[in-house]
Amino acid sequence: MEPFAGTAAGRLSVEDAGAEMKRPHSGARLNLPLYLKGETNLEILARSVLVALGKAPDEAERASCLAVVQEAANDPDNHPLDCECEGCA
Numbered sequence: 001m002e003p004f005a006g007t008a009a010g011r012l013s014v015e016d017a018g019a020e021m022k023r024p025h026s027g028a029r030l031n032l033p034l035y036l037k038g039e040t041n042l043e044i045l046a047r048s049v050l051v052a053l054g055k056a057p058d059e060a061e062r063a064s065c066l067a068v069v070q071e072a073a074n075d076p077d078n079h080p081l082d083c084e085c086e087g088c089a
């Protein structure tokens with residue numbers, strides 16, 4: 001059971017973050033390949049996920065939200081079809 005689903009309003013599930021990365025034309029979908037190539041950072045990727053989902057984590061929740069976004073970003077299932085990262089190659 002993943003620990004962040006359905007808790008405080010600012011919390012984020014890996015599933016929600018992953019879905020946002022796969023949603024056509026979403027900011028997260030555009031930012032994910034850049035993040036995987038090291039051309040943008042986790043902070044920016046996370047912001048595009050959180051803004052799209054209308055979540056505004058407070059300071060205490062920020063680190064766990066970043067960890068959730070990072071976990072979703074590391075899952076090849078969430079990557080674009082033409083992804084060339086190590087996990088997909």
Ligand SMILES: [Zn+2]
Pocket residue numbers: 036076079080083084085086087088089
């Ligand atoms: Zn990949």
